[in-house]
Amino acid sequence: MLTNPYAWIEESLATIHRADWYRSVQTIHGLPSATVLLEGQEVINFASNDYLGLAGDQRLIVAVAAAVQEYGTGSTGSRLLSGHRELHRDLEVAIASLKQTEDVVVFSSGYLANLGAIAALVGKRDLILSDQYNHSSLKNGAILSGATVIEYPHCDVATLLTRLHQQRQDYRRCLIVTDSVFSMDGDLCPLPALLELAEEFSCMLLIDEAHATGVLGTTGAGCVEHFGCTGRQIIQIGTLSKALGSLGGYVAGSTALIDFLRNRAPTWIYTTALSPADTAAALAAINIMQQEPQRRVQLWRNVNYLKQLLQQHLPNLKLLPSESPILCFQLPNATDALKVGHQLRCAGIFAPAIRPPTVTTSRIRLSVIATHQEGHLEKLVEVLCVINFDG
Ligand SMILES: *Cc1c(COP(=O)(O)O)cnc(C)c1O
Numbered sequence: 001m002l003t004n005p006y007a008w009i010e011e012s013l014a015t016i017h018r019a020d021w022y023r024s025v026q027t028i029h030g031l032p033s034a035t036v037l038l039e040g041q042e043v044i045n046f047a048s049n050d051y052l053g054l055a056g057d058q059r060l061i062v063a064v065a066a067a068v069q070e071y072g073t074g075s076t077g078s079r080l081l082s083g084h085r086e087l088h089r090d091l092e093v094a095i096a097s098l099k100q101t102e103d104v105v106v107f108s109s110g111y112l113a114n115l116g117a118i119a120a121l122v123g124k125r126d127l128i129l130s131d132q133y134n135h136s137s138l139k140n141g142a143i144l145s146g147a148t149v150i151e152y153p154h155c156d157v158a159t160l161l162t163r164l165h166q167q168r169q170d171y172r173r174c175l176i177v178t179d180s181v182f183s184m185d186g187d188l189c190p191l192p193a194l195l196e197l198a199e200e201f202s203c204m205l206l207i208d209e210a211h212a213t214g215v216l217g218t219t220g221a222g223c224v225e226h227f228g229c230t231g232r233q234i235i236q237i238g239t240l241s242k243a244l245g246s247l248g249g250y251v252a253g254s255t256a257l258i259d260f261l262r263n264r265a266p267t268w269i270y271t272t273a274l275s276p277a278d279t280a281a282a283l284a285a286i287n288i289m290q291q292e293p294q295r296r297v298q299l300w301r302n303v304n305y306l307k308q309l310l311q312q313h314l315p316n317l318k319l320l321p322s323e324s325p326i327l328c329f330q331l332p333n334a335t336d337a338l339k340v341g342h343q344l345r346c347a348g349i350f351a352p353a354i355r356p357p358t359v360t361t362s363r364i365r366l367s368v369i370a371t372h373q374e375g376h377l378e379k380l381v382e383v384l385c386v387i388n389f390d391g
Pocket of ligand 1: 109110111112114135137179183208210211239240241247248249
């Protein structure tokens with residue numbers, strides 16, 4: 001008897017529903033902002049990565065309109081085959097100047113930058129050592145590369161050292177891979193220790209600055225700047241879609257590295273160039289970010305104020321250790337996380353429940369942004385104080 005070869009999809013969806021792992025998308029209206037209309041209800045937005053509040057900035061919108069008038073809407077092909085615009089190089093030069101690296105290449109997303117860079121840098125004869133909590137794009141880049149992948153426990157430098165002693169000599173090249181700000185936890189990688197190990201064992205080091213660019217460091221260059229490691233040999237990846245309010249990704253590093261990626265990274269060579277609109281938005285965002293450091297100052301003022309309010313009014317809340325604008329509190333299971341997420345939503349707070357398989361333990365994840373007002377943070381804490389955490 002023939003069975004329907006697609007029947008398993010509905011069965012699989014039913015299993016996802018039973019575990020309370022099912023997810024769906026909600027519609028928001030209006031410009032990105034600290035408050036948004038979510039399915040018609042006004043909510044305070046703790047679900048946005050727009051750390052500096054630039055995604056709805058009129059200056060970005062004007063820059064995009066001008067770029068679209070001049071260059072049109074599409075890039076029409078890959079950069080190697082169809083050519084690129086001055087804007088693309090202007091953006092790469094601006095990011096290289098921010099990062100203090102020799103060169104930069106921009107990709108169509110941060111996800112594609114990670115896939116392409118990792119797949120180009122290592123192969124079958126090589127080893128990848130990867131933090132257990134790394135972003136999906138780093139994990140899938142590692143799989144795509146065909147290298148042997150060993151995950152080390154989260155931020156555990158001692159275990160990483162042991163693995164290097166045991167395994168390094170069995171492989172040609174070795175790449176250590178880590179988020180700089182961990183996206184679902186908000187803590188930082190131990191960058192100076194990782195750099196030391198990379199140098200001692202002749203490994204390349206790749207860090208993903210997605211949540212750190214524009215956020216950490218005196219000039220907003222990221223975690224590398226925060227730890228005083230500017231100018232060291234590090235492959236830095238990042239996104240244009242968080243603090244820079246646009247869409248796209250980048251790799252920053254030496255001239256040779258970037259030249260090599262332009263010749264070997266499949267997710268750059270075989271895909272259409274970043275659109276003129278996205279390119280112009282990111283370029284305008286970098287300029288504003290450099291001219292208005294007070295945005296980053298305000299962001300950190302907000303982070304510290306919220307932490308202080310939480311400690312003062314909710315000392316029993318299980319906050320995960322964080323050194324970034326990402327603040328998470330843990331809940332016993334997915335069902336409870338959904339319930340708390342729903343209660344928050346009913347009280348006008350938009351903060352997503354993060355559940356397996358994204359993370360192993362369920363939580364509510366709060367993203368603080370520069371454009372939150374004190375009143376927004378106070379309202380959040382007020383609402384949390386009256387929520388029943390025991391279901
Ligand atoms: C968001 C994110 C990415 C993906 O970046 P996109 O530009 O959105 O594709 C990669 N790595 C980390 C750590 C992220 O948080």
